[in-house]
Amino acid sequence: MVFSSFNFLFLFLPVTLIGFFLLGRRDEHWAASWLLLASLAFYVSWNPAYLPILAISIVGNYLAYQRIQQVAEAHKRLWLILAVTGNLLLLGYFKYANFFIRSVNDLTGAGLHPLDVLLPIGISFFSFTQIAFLVDARHGRAADVGLWRYALFASYFPYIVAGPVLNHKDLLPQFADRRNYAFSAENLTVGLSLFTFGLAKKLLIADNLVPVVDAGLSGDDPQLLAAWIGILAYSFQLYFDFSGYSDMAIGVSRMLGFQIPFNFDSPYKSTNVSEFWTRWHISLSRFLRNYLYIPLGGNRHGQFNRYRNLMLTMLLGGLWHGSNWTFVIWGGLHGLYLCVQHGWQTWRGEGRPAPTRGVRFFSQVLTFLAVLLAWVFFRSPDLGSALEVLRGLVGLNGLAVNPAIGPSELAMVALGAFIAFLMPNTNQIVLYVGNRFPDAQAAFSLIRVQWRPTLGWALAMGTLLVIGLLNLDKTAEFIYAQF
Amino acid sequence: MATYPRYLAYLGLTFLGLLGLVVTINYQVDPYLIHQWDSPLLQRLTIAQQKIVPWGKTYAAYRYQPDLVFIGSSRTEIGLPTELPQFADQRVLNLAISGASLKDAINMLRHTSYFHRPRMVVWGLDYGWLFGLQGGNSDFAEELIATSDLYPVKRFLLNLKRAASWTQTVETWKILLGTNTRQCLPILASRGHKSDECLKIIMADEGGTAFAFDKIINQGDPSAVPQDTAGTLAALDQVTQDYCRQGVALRFFLSPVHALAELSYWQDVLPAHEQWKRDLVTIFDQRRQEGCDIRFRDFTGFNRITTEPVPQVTGKDEMRYYWEYSHYSAEAGKEILETLLPASPPPVDTGFGVDLTGATIDQHLQNFRRQRGEYCASHPWETRNLPACQRSAAEDGSGSGSGSGSGSGSGSERVSESP
Numbered sequence: 001m002v003f004s005s006f007n008f009l010f011l012f013l014p015v016t017l018i019g020f021f022l023l024g025r026r027d028e029h030w031a032a033s034w035l036l037l038a039s040l041a042f043y044v045s046w047n048p049a050y051l052p053i054l055a056i057s058i059v060g061n062y063l064a065y066q067r068i069q070q071v072a073e074a075h076k077r078l079w080l081i082l083a084v085t086g087n088l089l090l091l092g093y094f095k096y097a098n099f100f101i102r103s104v105n106d107l108t109g110a111g112l113h114p115l116d117v118l119l120p121i122g123i124s125f126f127s128f129t130q131i132a133f134l135v136d137a138r139h140g141r142a143a144d145v146g147l148w149r150y151a152l153f154a155s156y157f158p159y160i161v162a163g164p165v166l167n168h169k170d171l172l173p174q175f176a177d178r179r180n181y182a183f184s185a186e187n188l189t190v191g192l193s194l195f196t197f198g199l200a201k202k203l204l205i206a207d208n209l210v211p212v213v214d215a216g217l218s219g220d221d222p223q224l225l226a227a228w229i230g231i232l233a234y235s236f237q238l239y240f241d242f243s244g245y246s247d248m249a250i251g252v253s254r255m256l257g258f259q260i261p262f263n264f265d266s267p268y269k270s271t272n273v274s275e276f277w278t279r280w281h282i283s284l285s286r287f288l289r290n291y292l293y294i295p296l297g298g299n300r301h302g303q304f305n306r307y308r309n310l311m312l313t314m315l316l317g318g319l320w321h322g323s324n325w326t327f328v329i330w331g332g333l334h335g336l337y338l339c340v341q342h343g344w345q346t347w348r349g350e351g352r353p354a355p356t357r358g359v360r361f362f363s364q365v366l367t368f369l370a371v372l373l374a375w376v377f378f379r380s381p382d383l384g385s386a387l388e389v390l391r392g393l394v395g396l397n398g399l400a401v402n403p404a405i406g407p408s409e410l411a412m413v414a415l416g417a418f419i420a421f422l423m424p425n426t427n428q429i430v431l432y433v434g435n436r437f438p439d440a441q442a443a444f445s446l447i448r449v450q451w452r453p454t455l456g457w458a459l460a461m462g463t464l465l466v467i468g469l470l471n472l473d474k475t476a477e478f479i480y481a482q483f
Numbered sequence: 484m485a486t487y488p489r490y491l492a493y494l495g496l497t498f499l500g501l502l503g504l505v506v507t508i509n510y511q512v513d514p515y516l517i518h519q520w521d522s523p524l525l526q527r528l529t530i531a532q533q534k535i536v537p538w539g540k541t542y543a544a545y546r547y548q549p550d551l552v553f554i555g556s557s558r559t560e561i562g563l564p565t566e567l568p569q570f571a572d573q574r575v576l577n578l579a580i581s582g583a584s585l586k587d588a589i590n591m592l593r594h595t596s597y598f599h600r601p602r603m604v605v606w607g608l609d610y611g612w613l614f615g616l617q618g619g620n621s622d623f624a625e626e627l628i629a630t631s632d633l634y635p636v637k638r639f640l641l642n643l644k645r646a647a648s649w650t651q652t653v654e655t656w657k658i659l660l661g662t663n664t665r666q667c668l669p670i671l672a673s674r675g676h677k678s679d680e681c682l683k684i685i686m687a688d689e690g691g692t693a694f695a696f697d698k699i700i701n702q703g704d705p706s707a708v709p710q711d712t713a714g715t716l717a718a719l720d721q722v723t724q725d726y727c728r729q730g731v732a733l734r735f736f737l738s739p740v741h742a743l744a745e746l747s748y749w750q751d752v753l754p755a756h757e758q759w760k761r762d763l764v765t766i767f768d769q770r771r772q773e774g775c776d777i778r779f780r781d782f783t784g785f786n787r788i789t790t791e792p793v794p795q796v797t798g799k800d801e802m803r804y805y806w807e808y809s810h811y812s813a814e815a816g817k818e819i820l821e822t823l824l825p826a827s828p829p830p831v832d833t834g835f836g837v838d839l840t841g842a843t844i845d846q847h848l849q850n851f852r853r854q855r856g857e858y859c860a861s862h863p864w865e866t867r868n869l870p871a872c873q874r875s876a877a878e879d880g881s882g883s884g885s886g887s888g889s890g891s892g893s894g895s896e897r898v899s900e901s902p
Contacts, residue, residue: 006644189491454490458494466498
């Protein structure tokens, strides 16, 4: 069951909300239990066979958490290593075993048979969320929590399919606060508005870019114009698809009364790759920074180690997305970009005057082009396909445009670009005040739009919701749900 | 500024009001005719290539409750007419749907039987990927199949849900403004049979009959072999058992694709194709021995219908029995029904089709192979690019050069066969 479905919108969500608030008036523990039940039901709706895997993961991690809390300081590390290894083995078996087998076969011709495994939905998200919790528990930074509330945190339905990667510090204190179980018209309103924007981004923009991407990139030997239009369309499709999903997830959670930090903040307005990673998939960036880059040493042990750590972090970040060398190369490219950027900044030194508008514009274009180039690998099913697109981008396959790309397709790409580059994002429109992730800077916007609980906004959002709803029948799968 | 509760009220009213308005209008106009039967809307002209037809047909089955049903793929949908004089006092419905797999056909049969057990089922079978339990018509969702007495309620809700769609809204507007494409009567106006009127328009859009045959003559059109034939045969075995027990008469037939298609589709899998026919015979013979009123007739091969001369040879734009090489016309369909509906095969050779049983299958397959060679030999021009003919010539030593040279315009020979 995806957010953009009739079953979710007209059955699951209303029943969950009504049950939650009715029970919340009586006892917050009942409401939390109801939410846990709803989360498990939501997970089962994807495939009941996945439930035991989720249950094992939750119970196993909770037991490890208890041991870490209970044992002497000298043994905490051992238990953490065991627990993290367990998570990585689970993830490795379901997500990477066949990748490993394929790679061995490719390299040695061993002819090993692939395993008959089905990737459980959201395994990357619930594994990382729990690893972060255990690491913080080891360092005494995690709050005390009981099994049921922990299970709710780990299986919380707004995030479990495609994130954001949750941090216990964001959510567990909110689950513990009984005031959050009371109905709030403000939360419902803000959440609904976010959800509506997310639905519109997914159904009205991202899904309408799918045919342009296919026309531009799916054929053999894409030619210059087709390849450029295709990869541009893909960059906007991916952004509106994933940020739309994140908006819906954050919106649903907000309706319930729990705030999840926002996950996107106009990433294509970034003027360098480092900034891009503070605006794109923010929850994953934060995880990689706090639980991989910094533990590896971060920038604390000299330039070489800093670059090594950057590369390692981004390579593993790429691999997190999927069991394919294309994702590794995508991560490696971003690692390289970050190294080049930091090297450049080190070489230029600090204390230079703020860049001019022209320099900022040039930086933004350069950053976007670098990100665009990396998306070629991110999208391609294999390296051969990626190289074909790269050949197309430099004109080695010819110059023509695919006849399937007409004015309406170009208009869709232009619309995506206009919104991504020049318009305020949903955080700025709906969530800008009071968000719980203050690191991001306010992104540039041609106009300032601020949502308010007015009649005009009610009419606009009601209409947008109806238009979104009318497009539910042709919705495409969320791209990040496959990770 | 409104308060949050007031805002929610405004938003809710806007949402429900607008959605209700759109859904009500779409439901009433019903642009794709998904819930119409005995309705004047069925006289509204529509596009020839109608969309989401399974919706309309499942609804029609529920409302009409036919006694005689035709099921199968597009070949049956296009080929078997429902408006013949002999059907004047019968409730006949063509429930075949384009792209239907065997699973789809079974589901459609179970669906219509839920409301009323038909007296007879005429079932067009196809070899290839359609003979499977996967795939099929993507519009034929499981939710359209009746599984409980609450189906009318469920169906109403499904129809409402379907009305909440942008594409339906656009089509509704076109109808209300009079700017929609109006080409021919909808498929349900002719009780599920895709009419000649619509087919002529579709064929004109596709380039015509000759254009279609150009493809198979110049390139061939090999088809995918079926997957998991054993599983599909088991499902067919089960469904025939179920319906025979209920006293339903069953009439199975193999759709008569044109001889050139026959040669092209299965050029590399003839032994498997033959085995498939034997497997079908085994199932149907078993039912017959159990007392079932069941017949199985093979209209494929090289008979007077399937060897109809192609437009490239006759110089005419159209063919009498074919729209294109894979789809026969209602003219051929009438003959199929005339020979298939009675309890016994015709006493004399009709030159079109053979009833297959354990007693006739061997001879039939032998004839099939022989006639294939004869057809190749007598039609060297049409079959020059078909590897099956080249192999056949090499096998029997007849050589393609010994034919009558229909490429020069002599036409095809009638190759009859005895049951």
